[in-house]
Amino acid sequence: MKSILHPSNFLLWATAGLMGLTLWMVFLWVPTETNQGAIQRILYFHVPVAWVSMVAIIIVAIGSVAYLVTKNEKWDRLAAATAETGLVFGALMLLSGMIWARPVWGVWWTGEAKLTTALILFFIYVAYLMFRAYFPPGAQRQRLAAIIGVIGAIDAPIIYYAANLWAQAHPPIVVGPAAGAEGSLAADIGTTLMVATLAFTFLFIYIVMERIRVRTTEDEVTELRRQAGALEGAAG
Amino acid sequence: MRRIIPFVFVAAALSLAVMWHGSITALAQEGVRVADGIIAGVTANEAGELESFALLNAEGDIIEVEVRGGETPTQYGLESQAGDRWVSNQAENPVESAQRLRDHQQRFAPVTVRIENGIALSVVERESGRLETNLGFLFAVFAITWGAFFAYIFYVSRKQRDLQRDVTLLRNAMKRTAGQQNESRREP
Numbered sequence: 472m473k474s475i476l477h478p479s480n481f482l483l484w485a486t487a488g489l490m491g492l493t494l495w496m497v498f499l500w501v502p503t504e505t506n507q508g509a510i511q512r513i514l515y516f517h518v519p520v521a522w523v524s525m526v527a528i529i530i531v532a533i534g535s536v537a538y539l540v541t542k543n544e545k546w547d548r549l550a551a552a553t554a555e556t557g558l559v560f561g562a563l564m565l566l567s568g569m570i571w572a573r574p575v576w577g578v579w580w581t582g583e584a585k586l587t588t589a590l591i592l593f594f595i596y597v598a599y600l601m602f603r604a605y606f607p608p609g610a611q612r613q614r615l616a617a618i619i620g621v622i623g624a625i626d627a628p629i630i631y632y633a634a635n636l637w638a639q640a641h642p643p644i645v646v647g648p649a650a651g652a653e654g655s656l657a658a659d660i661g662t663t664l665m666v667a668t669l670a671f672t673f674l675f676i677y678i679v680m681e682r683i684r685v686r687t688t689e690d691e692v693t694e695l696r697r698q699a700g701a702l703e704g705a706a707g
Numbered sequence: 708m709r710r711i712i713p714f715v716f717v718a719a720a721l722s723l724a725v726m727w728h729g730s731i732t733a734l735a736q737e738g739v740r741v742a743d744g745i746i747a748g749v750t751a752n753e754a755g756e757l758e759s760f761a762l763l764n765a766e767g768d769i770i771e772v773e774v775r776g777g778e779t780p781t782q783y784g785l786e787s788q789a790g791d792r793w794v795s796n797q798a799e800n801p802v803e804s805a806q807r808l809r810d811h812q813q814r815f816a817p818v819t820v821r822i823e824n825g826i827a828l829s830v831v832e833r834e835s836g837r838l839e840t841n842l843g844f845l846f847a848v849f850a851i852t853w854g855a856f857f858a859y860i861f862y863v864s865r866k867q868r869d870l871q872r873d874v875t876l877l878r879n880a881m882k883r884t885a886g887q888q889n890e891s892r893r894e895p
Contacts, residue, residue, distance in 0.1 A: 513848045520852070559859050567848045574765045574844050575833070576815040577745040583815075674856070681863055688870040695877040702884050 482677040489670035493663075501663040510574055515663055517567040519671035520560045521589070525627040527557030527675065528592060531599070532624030535617035544690070547613045550620050551603060552682035556675060558596040565593055585633040588626060595623035740822045742770055743833055746812035749805055756801035760808050760827075762820055772820060772827045776801065783807065784831035788814060792832075 497515045504511035534550030537543070568586065569579045580586065599619045606612040656664065744764035751757050759773040774781040780798035785807045787793065797804055808830070811818060817833035 509842050510844050512845055516848060516852055559855060563852055563855055566851055570844050570848045570851075574743075575817050577747075577763045577765060577767070577817070578815070581815065678860065678863070681867070685863055685867045685870065688867060688874065692870055692873045692877065695874060695881070699877055699881050699884070702881055702888075705888070 482673060482680065486670065486673040486677050489666065489673055493667045493670045496663040496666055501659050504660065510571060513567055513571045515667040517564065517571060518664055519668040520567065521564040522668055523671050523675045524557050524561040524564050524592065525630060527553050527560060528595065528624050528627050531557065531620040535620035538613060539617050547617070548683050548686045550617065552679050552686055554596055554599045554620065556678050556682055558593070558600060560675065561593040561596050564589060585630060588630045588633050592623070592626045592630060595619070595626060599623065742820050742822060743817060744770070745815050745817055746808050749808045749812060751805040754802070755805055757797065757805035757808065762818070770822070771825070772822055773825055774804070774827050781827045782829040784829070785811060785818070786832050
């Protein structure tokens with residue numbers, strides 16, 4: 472039995488604890504925001520999943536560059552596992568944003584800069600994974616997928632700064648280096664948002680680690696099939 | 708991986724249960740209708756003074772609302788994008804009223820309007836009205852978020868289990884094949 476201090480166990484318990492704390496803070500602790508009412512609580516899920524989906528594409532790019540430099544398969548596995556998890560978080564970012572926009576803006580979607588760049592990020596993930604799925608396995612596939620991953624990461628800072636670069640309907644940046652004084656959050660809301668972000672980041676890391684384990688097993692199966700084929704060929 | 712599934716399930720169940728707990732109602736003044744939405748159109752006269760505007764509510768309906776000056780003018784409490792609040796009324800600032808509403812229209816900034824007989828009594832930044840409708844949207848976000856995580860984690864878990872089974876089967880098959888080869892070599 473693995474110790475609780477084992478990275479996998481630690482992440483599992485830390486994620487579970489932080490998720491419980493997040494739920495308690497979101498529904499029972501943080502006060503209702505006066506302008507938007509209860510629907511503002513979507514922010515505590517929308518912002519963390521958006522943050523994770525942007526971090527994920529940067530990790531895909533880092534893994535891709537490391538693979539291109541070292542040709543070590545583990546970096547390719549990291550990039551592929553992160554891209555798949557990033558796609559899930561990216562889809563949730565778009566869906567939660569659309570559901571928030573419907574009652575607040577009166578529309579599900581608008582061609583606003585931040586929304587459009589976020590949608591592009593989603594399509595980058597889809598393109599990356601479709602490319603990996605349909606291109607024949609081998610070093611060339613990994614190389615070309617890595618290039619898509621690196622180019623895709625350019626979108627992350629554009630999404631982050633979009634609300635400032637093209638001031639449109641999306642609320643201004645409230646966290647990070649580009650957050651202005653007008654974007655500063657009330658202490659309770661800011662604390663809840665930070666805890667929720669940490670919880671979803673832990674969940675993301677846990678899922679990526681597990682997804683890497685699946686990819687490693689997939690590679691093991693492929694190698695075993697190759698060996699089994701060779702063995703049968705020698706026997707036959 | 709399967710160990711996280713109970714946690715996700717419990718988190719989803721807890722969040723949905725908390726949302727269903729209790730009911731919230733918003734009361735409006737009798738005879739006065741409260742509508743939330745975004746500005747869909749602004750009509751001004753030749754002097755640029757606001758005459759009426761159109762409000763698009765969450766159901767997709769467009770509500771035409773007139774404004775009035777005089778002794779009981781339409782009141783405004785609107786914020787700029789920077790968060791500065793502008794408080795005035797139709798009698799004092801009819802031109803700026805039109806400009807402010809156009810700014811809200813461009814930004815899709817939501818407003819709450821109190822309407823009596825088709826005339827706006829006040830136009831303010833969106834307030835926390837229609838909470839029961841909001842809760843439906845909040846419920847949708849949580850159901851989708853936890854549903855998606857649950858489905859994805861379940862998919863990854865199943866895939867890992869199937870792959871482990873394949874590894875075991877392949878190893879056993881290879882052992883059998885290697886054993887048969889060894890036996891056939893021993894036979895004269």
